[in-house]
């Protein structure tokens with residue numbers, strides 16, 4: 688398939704073609720996302736929660752992200768791959784951020800990185816992009832700051848808050864981001880932000896007015912046990928959990944009842960060889 692690049696995404700944006708983005712956390716989830724023709728594959732730090740069972744995204748380490756980035760990179764033939772800089776790996780100084788970003792390129796084999804934050808991240812984004820590393824911004828709800836925000840809450844719901852999200856988006860654009868994720872913002876606010884930006888905005892819980900959309904793969908494929916709460920903006924396009932459960936239960940039953948393995952699942956041996964062996 689065709690290799691997606693940053694300039695190609697810009698062209699898509701110019702002709703009004705929506706950009707498709709999904710998370711992947713390992714070789715199989717990247718393989719299927721790439722086969723499905725996703726434009727961008729994000730190794731999100733959502734890995735912490737949906738892939739590693741951690742309480743929140745702040746627990747995941749750079750080394751852990753890099754291991755998963757490498758496995759995603761091995762499976763990806765066409766999509767642009769972006770690695771999420773985890774909390775603590777880029778906030779101290781622009782030089783720290785660039786060092787981490789370089790590790791995501793060299794060790795993680797990613798094409799670019801994503802980082803959360805607005806105006807305050809401008810020097811950091813400038814530093815990373817000055818090394819020729821594409822940076823994806825992330826404004827609105829920034830889960831790494833959930834403790835300061837008071838949880839996973841919708842952002843930009845008052846005039847002042849909406850202005851803040853807009854200013855953050857414009858700031859990261861000015862700093863050199865090739866695109867910006869806009870998370871959990873009222874659709875009308877996100878649509879206006881998309882119009883004011885010249886770079887693509889990738890929405891998640893931000894309505895249809897953005898230049899593209901991103902979802903967490905395990906959420907949208909339904910790869911989680913029934914009863915788990917998923918955000919309102921997620922559309923569940925499949926039920927991978929139910930299909931995996933059905934298959935594994937059928938396997939369990941067939942092993943217990945000695946239906947599996949059947950003859951067709953076994954390796955043959957020549958009659959005379961076998962006779963010699965049994966003797």
Ligand code: KIV
Nearest residue numbers: 710731732733868901
């Ligand atoms: O970590 C993640 O998966 C993300 C996307 C939801 C944008 O940041």
Ligand code: NA
Nearest residue numbers: 731732733771
């Ligand atoms: Na993230």
